[in-house]
Amino acid sequence: MIGEWLDIGWADEIPVRGSRTVRVEGGDDIAVFRTGEGKVFALLDRCPHKHGRLSQGIVHGGAVACPLHNWRISLSTGEALGEDKGCTPVVPVKVSGGRVLICRASTLKAAA
Amino acid sequence: MKHEPIPRPAGDTRDHLIVIGNGMAGCRAVEELLARDPARYRVTIFGAEPLVNYNRIMLSPVLAGEKTFDEIVINGRDWYDGNGITLVSGDPIIAIDRDARTVTARSGIVMGYDRLLIATGSDPFIIPVPGKDLPGVISFRDMKDVEHMLAAANRGGSAVVIGGGLLGLEAAHGLSLRGMKVTVLHIMPTLMERQLDEAAGWLLKTALEARGQTILTGADTAAIVGEHHVEAVHLKDGTVIPADLVVMAVGIRPSVALAREAGLDVGRGIRVDDHMVTSDPAVLAVGECVEHDGQVYGLVAPLWDMCRALADGLTDAPSGYRPAATSTKLKVAGLDVFSAGDFSGGDGAEDIVLRDASRGIYKRLVVKDDRIVGAVLYGDTADGGWYFDLLRRGDSVAAIRDALIFGQAFASGGGVADPKAAVAALSDTAEICGCNGVTKGQIVSCIAKGAHSLDTVRATCKASASCGSCTGLVETLLALTLGDEVEAGPKTMCKCTSFGHDDVRREIVAQGMRSIPEVMQRLHWSTPDGCSSCRPALNYYLLCALPGEYVDDQQSRFVNERLHANIQKDGTYSVVPRMWGGLTSPKELRAIADVVEKFDAPMVKVTGGQRLDIFGIRKEDLPAVWADLNAAGMVSGHAYGKSLRTVKTCVGSEWCRFGTQDSTGLGVRIERATWGSWMPHKFKIAVSGCPRNCAEATIKDFGIVCVDSGYELHVGGNGGIKVRVTDLLCKVATEAEAMEMCAAFIQLYREEARYLERTAPWIERVGLAYVQSRLLPDVQARADLAARFVYSQSFSQDDPWAARVAGAEREHHAPMARFQPVGEMA
Numbered sequence: 001m002i003g004e005w006l007d008i009g010w011a012d013e014i015p016v017r018g019s020r021t022v023r024v025e026g027g028d029d030i031a032v033f034r035t036g037e038g039k040v041f042a043l044l045d046r047c048p049h050k051h052g053r054l055s056q057g058i059v060h061g062g063a064v065a066c067p068l069h070n071w072r073i074s075l076s077t078g079e080a081l082g083e084d085k086g087c088t089p090v091v092p093v094k095v096s097g098g099r100v101l102i103c104r105a106s107t108l109k110a111a112a
Numbered sequence: 113m114k115h116e117p118i119p120r121p122a123g124d125t126r127d128h129l130i131v132i133g134n135g136m137a138g139c140r141a142v143e144e145l146l147a148r149d150p151a152r153y154r155v156t157i158f159g160a161e162p163l164v165n166y167n168r169i170m171l172s173p174v175l176a177g178e179k180t181f182d183e184i185v186i187n188g189r190d191w192y193d194g195n196g197i198t199l200v201s202g203d204p205i206i207a208i209d210r211d212a213r214t215v216t217a218r219s220g221i222v223m224g225y226d227r228l229l230i231a232t233g234s235d236p237f238i239i240p241v242p243g244k245d246l247p248g249v250i251s252f253r254d255m256k257d258v259e260h261m262l263a264a265a266n267r268g269g270s271a272v273v274i275g276g277g278l279l280g281l282e283a284a285h286g287l288s289l290r291g292m293k294v295t296v297l298h299i300m301p302t303l304m305e306r307q308l309d310e311a312a313g314w315l316l317k318t319a320l321e322a323r324g325q326t327i328l329t330g331a332d333t334a335a336i337v338g339e340h341h342v343e344a345v346h347l348k349d350g351t352v353i354p355a356d357l358v359v360m361a362v363g364i365r366p367s368v369a370l371a372r373e374a375g376l377d378v379g380r381g382i383r384v385d386d387h388m389v390t391s392d393p394a395v396l397a398v399g400e401c402v403e404h405d406g407q408v409y410g411l412v413a414p415l416w417d418m419c420r421a422l423a424d425g426l427t428d429a430p431s432g433y434r435p436a437a438t439s440t441k442l443k444v445a446g447l448d449v450f451s452a453g454d455f456s457g458g459d460g461a462e463d464i465v466l467r468d469a470s471r472g473i474y475k476r477l478v479v480k481d482d483r484i485v486g487a488v489l490y491g492d493t494a495d496g497g498w499y500f501d502l503l504r505r506g507d508s509v510a511a512i513r514d515a516l517i518f519g520q521a522f523a524s525g526g527g528v529a530d531p532k533a534a535v536a537a538l539s540d541t542a543e544i545c546g547c548n549g550v551t552k553g554q555i556v557s558c559i560a561k562g563a564h565s566l567d568t569v570r571a572t573c574k575a576s577a578s579c580g581s582c583t584g585l586v587e588t589l590l591a592l593t594l595g596d597e598v599e600a601g602p603k604t605m606c607k608c609t610s611f612g613h614d615d616v617r618r619e620i621v622a623q624g625m626r627s628i629p630e631v632m633q634r635l636h637w638s639t640p641d642g643c644s645s646c647r648p649a650l651n652y653y654l655l656c657a658l659p660g661e662y663v664d665d666q667q668s669r670f671v672n673e674r675l676h677a678n679i680q681k682d683g684t685y686s687v688v689p690r691m692w693g694g695l696t697s698p699k700e701l702r703a704i705a706d707v708v709e710k711f712d713a714p715m716v717k718v719t720g721g722q723r724l725d726i727f728g729i730r731k732e733d734l735p736a737v738w739a740d741l742n743a744a745g746m747v748s749g750h751a752y753g754k755s756l757r758t759v760k761t762c763v764g765s766e767w768c769r770f771g772t773q774d775s776t777g778l779g780v781r782i783e784r785a786t787w788g789s790w791m792p793h794k795f796k797i798a799v800s801g802c803p804r805n806c807a808e809a810t811i812k813d814f815g816i817v818c819v820d821s822g823y824e825l826h827v828g829g830n831g832g833i834k835v836r837v838t839d840l841l842c843k844v845a846t847e848a849e850a851m852e853m854c855a856a857f858i859q860l861y862r863e864e865a866r867y868l869e870r871t872a873p874w875i876e877r878v879g880l881a882y883v884q885s886r887l888l889p890d891v892q893a894r895a896d897l898a899a900r901f902v903y904s905q906s907f908s909q910d911d912p913w914a915a916r917v918a919g920a921e922r923e924h925h926a927p928m929a930r931f932q933p934v935g936e937m938a
Contacts, residue, residue: 008929016301017641017667020928032928036310036641037455053683056671058644062461065644067671067679072644096406097380100928107931 005094005101008032011040012098019055019064021045024107030091031055032100033064033075041075042093042102048073048086126154127226129426130215132205132370134159136168137399137415138231139187144423146195152427153227155197158217161254162202164188168254169412175258175286208374210392227426230371230382230390230397234364234410239274243336249358252283261359265290269356272296272345274333276303280361281320281444287357288325295353296320297331297345299362302629307440307451309640311467312474312490314629319447319472366401366408381408386432387425388418398422404433411438439487439500448489450496453503454478455486466517467636474633475517476640482510495519535588544589545575545582555586559593566590566610576610583610583636606645608637613866617653626658628665642668649867652754655790656862659904666921672752675924676912677734685734686727688751689741690787693761693779693799694722703744707737720831721758721796723749732925738913747911750787754868756858757796759783760808764801764818773818775801778847782816782854788909789858789901792865792874796830797854810838813861813871814854819843823850827857827883828875836872839880842888856887856894859901 014020014034022030022042031045031054039062045055052068063072063081072081078088092103129145131138134157142155159165170184192199200217207216214224236251238244250260264271265287273284276298288294296303302313303320317327332348336358345353366381377383377391381403388396388404398418400410409415414435421433439452455478466475471491477499478486483506487499498520502509515522538544540553550573558573569586570577576586590598605613616635625631628650632642642650647668654662672678677685689704704724708716715727729737738748751757761779765771779799786797798809799816809815815826815838822845826838841857844850860883865874875883887894916925 006929006931012299013923013928015667015923020923023927023930025930025932029927038305050681051683052681053671053679056675056679056683058647058670059667060641060643060647061463061639068681070644 004104006104006107008100008102010098011038011095011100014040014100017059019057019059021053021055022102022107029053029055030102030107031064032093032102033059035059035062035075040093040095040100042091043073043075043078044089044091046088047071048078048080048088049084054088124154126152128224129153129155129227129229130223130225131155131157131229131231132215133157133229133231133233133399133401134161134163134165134199134201135231135233135399136165136186136412137233137419138229139165140416141229141231141398141419141422142195142197143187144419145426148423148427148429150195155195156223157192157197157199158203158205158215159199159201160204161256163255164192164199164201166255171252171255171258172282172286174255175261175283176289177286181255205370208370208395210374210376210395213394226394228395229422230395230401231399232367232370232401234400235367236360237363237365238360239333239362241333241335243338243342244360246336246338246342246358247340248338248342248356249336249360252279252359252361253364257359261287261357262290264357265292267356268292270295270354271357271359272353272355273359273361274345275359275361275363276300276327276329277306277361277363278304278444280359281316283359283361284320284325285444285446287359288323292357294324295326295328295355297333297347297353298327298329299332301329303327303329304444304449308449308490309455309476309488310629311476311633311637311640312449312451312488314627314633315472315474315490316444316447316449318630364400364410366403368401371397371401379403379406386421386434387430388422388433389425396422396426404435407435411440413438437500437504439496439503448491448493450489450493451487452496452500453484453486455488461485463638463640464513464517465636465638465640467633469634469636477517479509479513479516482508482513484509484516532588532592535585536592544585545577548574548577550575552589555589556593559590564590564594564597567612570615577615605649606643608632608639608642608646609635611635613649616650617866620653620657626654626662628654628668652790652792652867656904660907666924673754675731675734676738676748676750676752676916677729678752680727683731684727685729685731686725686751687729687734687737687741688719688723688725688749689746690749690783691723691746692783693759693776695761695776695780696724699744700746703741703746707740710740711737719751719758721751722760723751723758725751732927735916735922735925739917742911742914742917747787748913753790754793755790755795756783756786756788757794759786760796760798760812762799762801762806764799768801770804771801771818772820773801773823773847775799775807775816775818778816778818778850779807781847782851785851785855785905786858789862789905790908791858791862792867793870795858795861795871811835812838814857816850816854822846825850825853825857828871828880830870830872834872839875841880841884852894852898853887855901856897857883859897859904860886862901862904863897 008022016034017036019031019033029045030042032042034040045053047054047066049071050068052066054064056067057064062075065072071084078090080086091106094101165187167184167186173179203217203219205215206218214222216222236253250257271287271292271294273280273296276296284294284296302310303316320327334348335346337344342355342358345355368378368382371382372378382397382401384390384397384402384404388398390397399415418433421431424431461478461480464477473491476488484503489496509516538552542552544552554573555575563569563572576583631650651665651668666674677687711733713726713728717725719725759779759782761776764775765773795813797814798807798812800807800809801818809817810826811829811831817824824843825841827841829838830836
């Protein structure tokens with residue numbers, strides 16, 4: 001049976017203050033982040049500015065700095081912080097028993 | 113489902129409640145039940161351990177020799193006897209028959225129940241490494257484990273504790289007190305990462321190390337070895353640690369095997385409703401073995417709440433369990449730590465951070481919408497309860513926000529404190545700067561004598577020039593004394609600190625700091641883990657200060673330096689193999705051509721630095737591309753880094769009719785000597801064979817122009833937005849002198865320029881005369897600089913590509929998972 005959540009792996013496979021990606025065929029990758037305090041977030045791997053790969057940015061506090069032009073994007077809302085304006089879609093994510101689960105519907109939307 | 117009535121003792125018509133588990137949750141549940149209706153149930157408790165009900169949390173003090181077993185008993189024999197409870201200890205239940213409503217113990221006893229309560233707690237998690245079953249490898253869960261540890265400690269020797277969480281650190285502390293040489297291995301970068309943020313974790317590590325324990329973080333256990341008994345632990349990085357005892361304390365898992373075999377609904381734990389009833393209405397469960405609303409618990413407070421809800425349900429007054437916010441207040445090895453709520457920050461959350469480096473205190477409050485949502489305290493946890501209370505009640509802290517971090521006594525004393533008025537009210541003899549012993553009077557007089565900025569105050573009377581924690585007070589004094597005439601100080605490094613780059617650098621060296629969290633703690637960073645401006649800078653400053661010792665923090669590097677390639681706007685990468693001095697060969701060109709075809713690279717370009725740049729490589733293909741280039745003898749060109757980029761050459765005296773010296777050979781030798789070095793910014797070199805300067809050496813960071821009588825050395829040039837022609841540093845007669853001067857100049861730049869400052873603005877800031885004064889008159893000083901560069905280079909000339917090809921940091925390249933939506937796209 002198809003569940004609401006997709007299991008993508010162990011949380012500790014994501015480097016602390018780092019990111020891994022989930023490849024979605026036919027769509028944008030999903031970037032899955034782990035903060036300094038071990039919280040896991042997921043965003044579409046695309047900066048609202050010039051579509052930089054957020055998964056390649058520096059994670060600090062609850063934000064990631066885009067590698068292309070250093071926009072800071074909130075990990076929890078996908079909104080650009082500071083003076084910049086824009087928003088990256090958030091992918092609901094939860095950690096259960098150390099496994100990272102991402103929302104199936106949002107993942108499919110990424111492919112659409 | 114109907115079932116046969118269960119035979120009862122004559123005359124006893126009460127329902128029979130069997131409790132599996134004689135631990136904290138099981139017995140507490142019975143206590144709660146007795147308090148409500150002592151006559152309602154006939155109770156039998158089965159325990160696996162041959163002991164009465166004791167306080168498992170207090171095993172650490174027993175290990176440490178602070179308490180005896182008798183002192184940690186919660187309910188002794190008389191409690192069981194006095195309440196008519198049958199205790200079957202040392203005899204675990206091995207099966208439940210839910211149809212027959214019976215349980216079977218290991219000894220063969222079969223007993224019928226009306227209601228069954230499962231309180232099996234949790235099992236220690238044993239990491240699946242070779243040697244995990246060797247004698248001498250134990251967990252830390254029950255009295256038997258403590259007895260093992262005490263026996264081992266009596267024999268002396270070395271102990272390795274795997275796991276730097278609370279339990280592991282308690283075990284390490286106890287063993288250390290009992291005279292063993294203790295090493296703690298923790299797989300995460302900081303200790304107790306679930307309860308403490310990085311800064312507090314670092315403080316804890318430092319304190320434990322000061323007590324003689326060895327703490328290895330990021331330590332991944334590969335195997336436990338020994339012939340008949342444990343002898344050593346091997347780490348994945350090759351480290352071998354001798355061990356006479358290994359304590360595995362990496363975590364716990366709900367003990368659910370019995371429930372699962374009985375066919376109950378089990379997730380991570382035994383699933384229960386709000387009344388602690390499992391999927392079978394006759395069976396309840398409580399404690400660490402349950403899963404409620406997707407959550408499992410390991411703290412004692414929620415367990416007590418569960419026991420209350422369970423007893424309410426069993427006595428027909430159902431209340432229901434509601435998880436409440438929890439806080440952790442602990443003493444780890446005599447050190448106070450406290451955490452509560454959500455301290456991961458996130459959107460709209462603001463941090464209030466107080467760091468007192470000299471007293472080893474760290475306090476952090478996370479505030480959202482004027483309410484405390486999380487707190488981490490280290491060293492001084494006196495206000496933990498007050499903060500937790502504010503958090504739980506959701507009280508607005510807007511009115512007391514400015515004073516909140518100083519604690520309840522300060523925040524609520526005398527109404528709302530006005531920090532400015534408080535400073536104004538201080539006497540002239542009040543000490544403002546503890547590090548340098550500077551009083552308010554001295555600072556005010558220093559301001560009156562013309563120090564009108566923070567920087568000049570720091571320079572003249574040293575107030576706030578060391579740890580910086582009194583910066584706010586000094587700024588207030590400036591404002592009080594001068595009003596609007598305060599001059600803005602030098603630019604701070606970023607918003608996370610009140611210090612500038614030079615201050616931070618100077619203190620890193622002066623205080624011998626060794627890690628990014630240490631710098632952030634000692635210099636009172638206002639954010640928990642910095643930002644994308646300060647982290648790469650700190651990483652560089654530490655790397656430069658501690659060659660061969662500092663472990664590079666990959667997560668504090670820009671993507672190009674992490675992936676050793678240049679990110680392009682479409683998310684692909686470009687790859688530049690090193691071509692020494694711009695020279696190449698048929699073999700190298702063939703290998704590059706093969707890579708271009710094999711990976712379908714859409715473009716190859718000759719760069720300005722005399723290299724070939726291969727474009728359009730996908731992140732996951734990078735290791736394979738490097739493997740092919742490595743096979744042809746090529747290494748990373750560092751075309752991506754704040755590092756030596758290229759040494760550009762002309763053909764020189766070997767071929768050119770104008771050439772005066774072997775500029776190509778010199779360029780190759782310089783590149784061989786300088787490649788791989790990390791710098792404040794990118795660094796380019798060129799060597800021209802004659803003053804016609806075909807290699808354009810006079811717009812490079814370091815340029816050599818060969819002349820008949822020797823070598824002109826030029827510094828501080830760059831192309832780019834604002835072209836700057838080099839300044840002539842000096843002229844030397846021999847190639848060896850040119851090489852030494854190059855090394856010394858690079859090291860001076862590495863040690864003194866600010867991060868992201870190229871040589872051109874650096875020289876304009878400090879002046880050419882200063883650079884010359886450091887390099888020319890004092891031969892020994894120059895030789896020392898060059899020697900420091902050579903030493904640093906002995907650690908930095910590893911090809912990063914080769915390491916990645918060999919499999920290092922594979923996670924940088926491979927996606928975590930892939931999904932191919934099937935038939936759901938309509």
